[in-house]
Amino acid sequence: MILIIHAHPYPQRSRAGRALLAAVRDLPQVEVHSLYDAYPDFDIDVATEQAALTRADLVVWLHPLYWYSVPAILKHWFDVVLLSGWAYGEGGDALRGKHCLWVATTGGRASSFAETGTHQLPFHEFEAPIRQTAQFCGMVWEPPLALHGAQAVGEDEIAAAAVAFRRRLAAWPKVLADEDSPEIAR
Numbered sequence: 001m002i003l004i005i006h007a008h009p010y011p012q013r014s015r016a017g018r019a020l021l022a023a024v025r026d027l028p029q030v031e032v033h034s035l036y037d038a039y040p041d042f043d044i045d046v047a048t049e050q051a052a053l054t055r056a057d058l059v060v061w062l063h064p065l066y067w068y069s070v071p072a073i074l075k076h077w078f079d080v081v082l083l084s085g086w087a088y089g090e091g092g093d094a095l096r097g098k099h100c101l102w103v104a105t106t107g108g109r110a111s112s113f114a115e116t117g118t119h120q121l122p123f124h125e126f127e128a129p130i131r132q133t134a135q136f137c138g139m140v141w142e143p144p145l146a147l148h149g150a151q152a153v154g155e156d157e158i159a160a161a162a163v164a165f166r167r168r169l170a171a172w173p174k175v176l177a178d179e180d181s182p183e184i185a186r
C-alpha cells in the first residue's frame with residue numbers, strides 16, 4: 001500500500017499540488033490522508049495514522065514548501081505520530097525498512113535555489129531535515145520529486161510533473177518485486 005500524507009491548508013486554491021494528487025489518487029494501491037481535511041482542529045488521530053503507516057510500504061509526503069519546510073499540520077503530524085518507542089528509539093521499529101518519497105511544490109523557481117539566487121541555498125539543503133526525519137525512523141529515502149515555480153509554470157509543466165509522479169507510484173509494486181527477487185538479492 002502507498003500512503004499519501006497530503007498537507008495543503010487551502011486545497012481549493014491549490015493548483016500544483018492539486019494536479020499532482022489528482023494524477024495518482026485513483027491508483028488502486030494508493031490511500032490518501034489529507035491532513036487539513038481530516039483534522040481541521042489539528043486533533044490528529046494518532047492510532048489511525050499509525051495503523052495506516054503500518055499497512056504502508058511507501059509513505060509519500062506531498063505538500064507545498066512553506067517557509068523552507070512543511071506546512072504546520074505536517075510538522076504536528078511528525079510530532080505526534082512519529083513517537084519514541086514506535087517510530088524510533090528502543091522498540092521503535094514500526095517504520096523500519098519502509099520507503100519514503102517527498103513530493104514538494106515550491107513558489108521559488110529551480111534557479112532561485114542557489115547561492116546566488118533568492119533562496120541562497122541549493123534545494124537539497126532544505127531537503128536535509130525532512131530526509132533525516134524519515135531516516136531517523138529507519139525509512140529508506142527515495143529520490144524526491146519537486147515541482148519548482150509552481151505559481152509561474154504553465155499547465156504543460158504541471159501536467160508533466162503529474163505524469164512523472166503517477167509513473168513513479170504506478171511502478172512502485174514492480175520496484176518492490178525487483179527488490180524481493182532472488183536475482184537482485186544475489
Ligand SMILES: Cc1cc2nc3c(=O)[nH]c(=O)nc-3n(C[C@H](O)[C@H](O)[C@H](O)COP(=O)(O)O)c2cc1C
Pocket residue numbers: 008013014015016017018063064065066067068069104105106107108109150151
Ligand atoms: C505561508 C507560505 C510560505 C511559503 N514559503 C515558501 C518557501 O519557503 N519557498 C518557496 O519556494 N515557496 C514558498 N511558498 C510558496 C508555495 O510553496 C507555493 O505557493 C506552492 O508550492 C504552490 O503550490 P499549490 O498550487 O499546490 O498551492 C510559500 C507560500 C506560503 C503561503
